[in-house]
Amino acid sequence: MTCRELTAFIADYLSGEIPPETRLEFERHLAICPNCVTYLRSYEDTVRLGRHAFEDDEGPLPDTVPEDLIEAVLSARSKSSAG
Numbered sequence: 001m002t003c004r005e006l007t008a009f010i011a012d013y014l015s016g017e018i019p020p021e022t023r024l025e026f027e028r029h030l031a032i033c034p035n036c037v038t039y040l041r042s043y044e045d046t047v048r049l050g051r052h053a054f055e056d057d058e059g060p061l062p063d064t065v066p067e068d069l070i071e072a073v074l075s076a077r078s079k080s081s082a083g
């Protein structure tokens with residue numbers, strides 16, 4: 001496997017959809033090519049960051065909560081604790 005081929009398979013490798021024999025060649029190339037190890041690491045970081053951005057559909061609620069809602073919660077809390 002060449003560096004170019006390896007970069008083409010990275011997405012499949014990380015998602016686990018790579019055929020076992022291709023995976024073997026992939027890892028064999030990583031063992032001899034520090035450049036591709038570095039590339040794989042930076043690719044993983046990018047994917048991780050990208051997932052956070054597109055997580056809204058299936059993941060937990062996004063960090064951005066409407067301010068109206070926050071104020072409603074806060075005022076409800078202060079009322080009940082006073083009450």
Ligand SMILES: [Zn+2]
Binds near residue numbers: 003
């Ligand atoms: Zn390489």
